[in-house]
Amino acid sequence: MRMGETMRKADWRAMVSRAVGVLVLLAGVLLAAGLCTASPHDNPVPNIFKPESTPADWVLHLSAFVLSVTGVIFVIVFTLIVYCVVKFRRRKGDDGHEPPQVYGSNQMELAWTVIPILIVFVLFLATARVLHSVGDAPEPPTAVDITVIGHQYWWEYRYRKLGVVTANELHVPVSDPAHPTPTFLKLLSADTDHSFWVPQLAGKTDLIPNHPNEMWIDPHDAGLYIGQCAQYCGTQHAKMLLRVYVDNPEEFAAWVSAQRQPANQDEKEARGRHVFETTACLNCHAVGGTNGTGRFGPDLTHLMSRHTLASGAAENTPENLRLWIENPDAIKPGSLMPAMKLSDADLDALVRYLETLR
Numbered sequence: 001m002r003m004g005e006t007m008r009k010a011d012w013r014a015m016v017s018r019a020v021g022v023l024v025l026l027a028g029v030l031l032a033a034g035l036c037t038a039s040p041h042d043n044p045v046p047n048i049f050k051p052e053s054t055p056a057d058w059v060l061h062l063s064a065f066v067l068s069v070t071g072v073i074f075v076i077v078f079t080l081i082v083y084c085v086v087k088f089r090r091r092k093g094d095d096g097h098e099p100p101q102v103y104g105s106n107q108m109e110l111a112w113t114v115i116p117i118l119i120v121f122v123l124f125l126a127t128a129r130v131l132h133s134v135g136d137a138p139e140p141p142t143a144v145d146i147t148v149i150g151h152q153y154w155w156e157y158r159y160r161k162l163g164v165v166t167a168n169e170l171h172v173p174v175s176d177p178a179h180p181t182p183t184f185l186k187l188l189s190a191d192t193d194h195s196f197w198v199p200q201l202a203g204k205t206d207l208i209p210n211h212p213n214e215m216w217i218d219p220h221d222a223g224l225y226i227g228q229c230a231q232y233c234g235t236q237h238a239k240m241l242l243r244v245y246v247d248n249p250e251e252f253a254a255w256v257s258a259q260r261q262p263a264n265q266d267e268k269e270a271r272g273r274h275v276f277e278t279t280a281c282l283n284c285h286a287v288g289g290t291n292g293t294g295r296f297g298p299d300l301t302h303l304m305s306r307h308t309l310a311s312g313a314a315e316n317t318p319e320n321l322r323l324w325i326e327n328p329d330a331i332k333p334g335s336l337m338p339a340m341k342l343s344d345a346d347l348d349a350l351v352r353y354l355e356t357l358r
Contacts, residue, residue, distance in 0.1 A: 044223075044224055044225065044226050045226065046198070046199040046200065046225075046226050046227060046228070047199065047200055048060065048063075048199045048200070050200060051200055051201075052200045052201060052219055052220050052221055052223075052225065052246075053175075053200065053201040053202060053217045053218050053219050053220065054218050055134045055201070055202040055203060055215070055216065055217060055218075056199065056200055056201050056202050056203070056217075058130050058133060058134060059130065059134075059202075059203045061130075062126060062127060062130045065126055066123060066126070066127075069119065069122070069123065073119070134202075134203070134215075134216075137182075137216060139182075139184050139216070140180060140182065142179070142180060142181050142182075143181070143182050143183065143184045143216075144159070144161070144162075144172060144173060144181065144182075144183045144184070145159070145160040145161050145184055145186070146158065146159050146160070146170070146172075146183060146184070146185050146186070147160060147185075147186045147188060148170075148185050148186065148187050148188065148196060148207070149188045149189070149190055149207075150187070150188070150189045150190065150191075150194030150196070150207040150229070150233070150240075151190045151191060151296075152191050152192065152233055152234050152236070152240075152336055153229075153233065153234065153235075153236040153237065153239060153240040153311060153332070153335060153336075154167060154168055154240065154297075154298055154310070154311040155167060155168050155170070155240070155242065155311060156190075156298065156299075157170050159256070162256050162260075163260060164256060164259040164260060165286075165299045165301075166259060166298075166299065166302065166306075167298030167299055167306075167311075168241075168243065168298065168306065168308065168311045168312065169243045169244075169245060169306050169307065169308065170242070170243070170244045170245065171244075171245045171247055171252060171255050171256075172217065172219060172244065172245070172246055172247070172252070173246070173247055173248070173249055173252040174219055174220070174221065174222050174246055174247065174248055174249065174252075175218035175219060175220065177220075180218060181218070181249075182216050182217065182218040183216060183217050183218070183219075184214065184215075184216045185205075185214065185215050185216065185217070186212055186213075186214055187205055187206070187207045187212065187213040187214065187215065188207060188212055189207040189208055189209045190209075191209065191233075192209065192233050192234065193206060193207065193208055193209070193231045193233060194206070194207040194229050194231050194233050194240070195207065195229055195230035195231035196215065196227070196229075196230075196242070197227050197228055197229070197230040197242070198217075198225050198226070198227030198242055198244050199227065200225050201217040201219060201225055201227075201244060202215055202216070202217050204230045206231060207231075219244075219246040221246065222246045222247060222248050222251075223245075223246055224243060224244070224245055224246075225243075225244040225246065226241065226242065226243060226244075227241070227242030227243075227244065228240070228241055228242060229241075229242070234334070235333070235334030235335075236313075236332050236333070236334050236335050239310070239311065239312070239313045239332055240311050241308075241311055241312030241313070242312070243307070243308065243312055258302070258305065259301075259302055259305070261302075262288050262289050262301075263287050263288040263289045263290070263301045263302075263357055264356045264357055264358060265289060266353075266356045269349070269352050269353040269356055271349040271353075272349040272350045272351070272352050272353025272354070273290065273353050275342070275346045275349055275350045275353070276290065276292060276350060276353060276354075277290055277291055277292065279340060279342070280338070280340065281340070281350075282294055283296070284296040284297035284337075285297045285298065285299070285300045286299045286300065286301065287299075287300050287301050287357065288301040297337065300354065300357055301357060302357055302358060303316075303354055303357045303358075304316065304354070304355055304356075304357055304358045305358050309321060309324050309331070310324060310328070310331055310332045310335065313331050313332045314331045314332075318351060318355060321351055321354060321355070322347060322348075322351045324337075325340055325342070325347060325350065325351065326339065326340070326342070326347060327339050
């Protein structure tokens, strides 16, 4: 008798423990969703529940449909499990005999075979439709073409039709439904696998060496959208951030015009330019109008027009710029930029020169 009571108590403890685990999991999911929804405007957090571009909108609708279908399945299965656990639990006076067994129910076997096949088929059709719509969208003549090249651990952007080269901070125009101006991205990798993901603008698309991929976005509202390299690519994968600035047409035209200008040639900072041109800086970096034409690091022609350094790892200030040159590991440990080992005088002159590159 005592053995039976002990077993019953153990069974109930296990049930309560599992129920509490499920509730904690659901609470965690709801908390994460709430934090995304309540992200402050001045420090935006990627929010998959607030799409601002057609591809992201389609992905959200597909996700909601799949979640609804699987949610219904979960409720049905969970309800049946709870019913069976409660209805057929061990009771006082149970003699331990098995209930009558039922074998070979054709109706049940047919149901649990056909119904799952139909559910999977419907989910396949819905997914295939979205994949086709996103992957095979035609490129209109008004589209902005950009080549995105993933590096360890930064992003390079080349505006093919506009003649602009920049890094880490992508500028694109708002796409007005009345006058669509989508942005088509050709994705390349210079070293290993990366993944371009800005949750509010589109789904993830990989950058694979020797295998070009393509994607497109058509942002509906101006603003800053944050993303992340979504494929582990090395030590500093976590700090390979994405910042996409969506500008209105006038602001985008002004930005393009400014980026097309040659680098500032301030003679007051000739010493700093000399330091740049006579050290290893020019092996990796390019500055228009100098003998620096490197492609291993970001183009610095308009460095100070960017808000951040090291692919979003630090704010672009003179203090952080000096630290980044002097000791890159202080900001981004494991980055591939070497410490330049300059004297204090040369370092100060170089920083002052780079500050003029706006």
